[in-house]
Amino acid sequence: MDDLAFGTRNKRGDWTPHETVKLPPLCAWPPRPVELLKWLPSYLFPWNAFHMATALAYWYWVVPDVATMKSLSWGWALWLYAVNAAAIFVMYGSIELFFYVRRKQGTQFKFNGRFPADHPSDVFRFKSQNIDNVLRTFLVGIPCWTSVEVLLLWCFANGYVPWLSWADHPVYLAALVLVAPIIHEVHFFCIHRLIHVPILYKWVHSVHHNSINATPWSSLSMHPVESLLYHAVALWHLVIPSNPIVGLFQLHLAGFGALNGHIGFDRLQIAKGVTLDSHAYAHYLHHKYFEVNYGGDGLIPLDLWLGTWHDGSKEGDARMNERFKRKRERLNAKQQAAA
Numbered sequence: 001m002d003d004l005a006f007g008t009r010n011k012r013g014d015w016t017p018h019e020t021v022k023l024p025p026l027c028a029w030p031p032r033p034v035e036l037l038k039w040l041p042s043y044l045f046p047w048n049a050f051h052m053a054t055a056l057a058y059w060y061w062v063v064p065d066v067a068t069m070k071s072l073s074w075g076w077a078l079w080l081y082a083v084n085a086a087a088i089f090v091m092y093g094s095i096e097l098f099f100y101v102r103r104k105q106g107t108q109f110k111f112n113g114r115f116p117a118d119h120p121s122d123v124f125r126f127k128s129q130n131i132d133n134v135l136r137t138f139l140v141g142i143p144c145w146t147s148v149e150v151l152l153l154w155c156f157a158n159g160y161v162p163w164l165s166w167a168d169h170p171v172y173l174a175a176l177v178l179v180a181p182i183i184h185e186v187h188f189f190c191i192h193r194l195i196h197v198p199i200l201y202k203w204v205h206s207v208h209h210n211s212i213n214a215t216p217w218s219s220l221s222m223h224p225v226e227s228l229l230y231h232a233v234a235l236w237h238l239v240i241p242s243n244p245i246v247g248l249f250q251l252h253l254a255g256f257g258a259l260n261g262h263i264g265f266d267r268l269q270i271a272k273g274v275t276l277d278s279h280a281y282a283h284y285l286h287h288k289y290f291e292v293n294y295g296g297d298g299l300i301p302l303d304l305w306l307g308t309w310h311d312g313s314k315e316g317d318a319r320m321n322e323r324f325k326r327k328r329e330r331l332n333a334k335q336q337a338a339a
């Protein structure tokens with residue numbers, strides 16, 4: 001497939017899609033019901049359905065029985081860590097292997113024309129973004145994810161929070177499953193905006209942003225504080241009446257779903273004539289420009305409402321530059337007043 005039919009490539013080799021990032025029509029005003037109905041399948045498939053499938057698979061094949069989870073012990077915590085680590089190794093690792101190591105589609109549909117492995121950098125351990133990102137994923141990201149998971153399941157097992165059954169509350173729980181990506185979006189936006197406050201950025205979030213040219217291994221490469229805040233989204237299910245399967249779904253939206261923004265390619269060719277949309281462009285722009293697109297895919301368009309949305313268009317560039325200019329002017333004025 002010729003990517004130049006879908007975008008342009010500059011002299012540096014960076015590819016930009018013609019199509020700008022479209023916000024989901026969920027919060028469109030005035031409401032657009034027909035568009036909303038047409039959008040629903042893409043809301044469910046493939047990603048949210050995949051995360052629900054993994055949550056169910058965990059519940060039936062991985063999560064220990066309730067009696068075991070009543071007491072905290074290393075045995076079942078390490079078992080969950082091992083499964084999470086193996087699943088991430090397979091899922092993130094296979095995309096790395098095919099698209100970054102074997103480079104099966106070269107730079108076709110690749111936003112940044114360079115591959116991090118070709119450009120050693122001092123900001124990373126062993127000068128390697130990959131090694132640094134992999135170490136953080138397995139030594140920080142997945143332990144934080146697993147800690148939240150253990151806390152969530154332990155609270156449910158001990159009856160510290162209401163455990164609604166599917167038999168008694170099918171409609172409410174199904175609705176909660178549909179709302180979970182919205183909870184993710186709002187939670188992620190809030191914690192992400194918070195860690196962009198300069199002092200927290202320097203101390204915490206700069207670790208994640210070291211990977212300007214993100215790859216799948218960058219997804220969970222975070223400082224422990226960020227990682228805990230990020231995965232703590234699942235703990236909302238200890239506050240709202242819920243069920244552990246929905247809590248796991250929420251956790252998988254974060255843990256497995258982090259991949260989407262960091263794939264680095266607009267589309268992945270997974271078989272002849274079959275391409276998978278990555279939904280990566282909005283977060284790619286965040287890694288490129290830092291102070292835009294704090295949210296995920298804009299299910300609740302908080303970035304749009306707060307003036308930080310960038311859809312990849314020339315107008316988006318102009319709005320961002322104007323905002324940066326005003327910020328510089330404010331900073332200059334402050335410095336002059338202090339002098």
Ligand SMILES: [Zn+2]
Nearest residue numbers: 208261283287
């Ligand atoms: Zn990121």
Ligand SMILES: [Zn+2]
Nearest residue numbers: 192196205209
């Ligand atoms: Zn950020």
